[in-house]
Amino acid sequence: MRLLLVEDDLMLGSGLQAALERECHVVDWLKDGMQVLAMLQQGEYELLILDIGLPGKDGIRCLREIRQQRLDVPVLLLTARDGIDDRVAGLDAGADDYLLKPFDFDELCARIRALGRRQGQLRCEIGIDGLKLDQRSHRVTLHGMPVELSRRELMLLETLLHKPEQVFTRRQLEETLYNWDEELGSNAIEVHVHHLRKKLGTGVITTVRGLGYRLGSVA
Incomplete structure (x- = not known):
C-alpha cells in the first residue's frame, strides 16, 4: 500500500517510515499539516496516518479539510490525547480509526490491514494459476514451492x-514501489521485471509495447 504519514516527532516518524517500508509499504512522510491536503489531491494514497498534534495545522483541522473536499482516503489518527472527547472529535471529523500513543507496531500493522480490507485492497491470499501470495506473511509460492523475492x-x-x-x-510502477525521497535508476522497473521473470517464469509479466506492463500467466 502507498501511505502518507504525517508526524512531527522526528524519531517516531523516521522509525515508522522505515518499519512500514520493511512491511512492503511505500511511505511518504510529512512533518506538519500544511501540505497534507495538496499531497492527497496530487497522489494516489491508499491510507493516511495522521498525528493530531501537528505544528502549523493540527490533525483535526487537516481531517475536516480532507472530508470537505470529499476525499475518501481512509484515515488512521495517532494521538497522545486519551480523553474520550478527543477521540470522539477525531471520529466525528472523519477518521476511520485511531491509535493511542505509545502504541505497539504490530497493532498499527493490524489496523492498517483492517482498513485495507474495508477498502477491498487486502485479501488474505491472491494469485493466478499456481502462483500464490499471502499478503499477511508476504510468502510467495509457485505450484506449492516457496519462492524468495526481494521487497x-x-x-x-x-x-x-x-x-x-x-x-x-x-511511471505508475515507480510511484507504487518508491517514495519521493528515494533515488532510482532509469531502468529500475525493468530490472525488477527481469528478476521476477527469472524466478516465476517468463510469462508472468507481459510487456505491452509502448504502454508498460501487465500481469501475464504462470506456466
Missing part, C-alpha cells in the same frame, strides 16, 4: 496481482 519484487508482484487486467506504465 521490491514482492511489491511489484502484489501490484500486478491486485489489478490483473490493468496495464501499468513505468
Whole structure:
C-alpha cells in the first residue's frame, strides 16, 4: 500500500517510515499539516496516518479539510490525547480509526490491514494459476514451492496481482514501489521485471509495447 504519514516527532516518524517500508509499504512522510491536503489531491494514497498534534495545522483541522473536499482516503489518527472527547472529535471529523500513543507496531500493522480490507485492497491470499501470495506473511509460492523475492519484487508482484487486467506504465510502477525521497535508476522497473521473470517464469509479466506492463500467466 502507498501511505502518507504525517508526524512531527522526528524519531517516531523516521522509525515508522522505515518499519512500514520493511512491511512492503511505500511511505511518504510529512512533518506538519500544511501540505497534507495538496499531497492527497496530487497522489494516489491508499491510507493516511495522521498525528493530531501537528505544528502549523493540527490533525483535526487537516481531517475536516480532507472530508470537505470529499476525499475518501481512509484515515488512521495517532494521538497522545486519551480523553474520550478527543477521540470522539477525531471520529466525528472523519477518521476511520485511531491509535493511542505509545502504541505497539504490530497493532498499527493490524489496523492498517483492517482498513485495507474495508477498502477491498487486502485479501488474505491472491494469485493466478499456481502462483500464490499471502499478503499477511508476504510468502510467495509457485505450484506449492516457496519462492524468495526481494521487497521490491514482492511489491511489484502484489501490484500486478491486485489489478490483473490493468496495464501499468513505468511511471505508475515507480510511484507504487518508491517514495519521493528515494533515488532510482532509469531502468529500475525493468530490472525488477527481469528478476521476477527469472524466478516465476517468463510469462508472468507481459510487456505491452509502448504502454508498460501487465500481469501475464504462470506456466
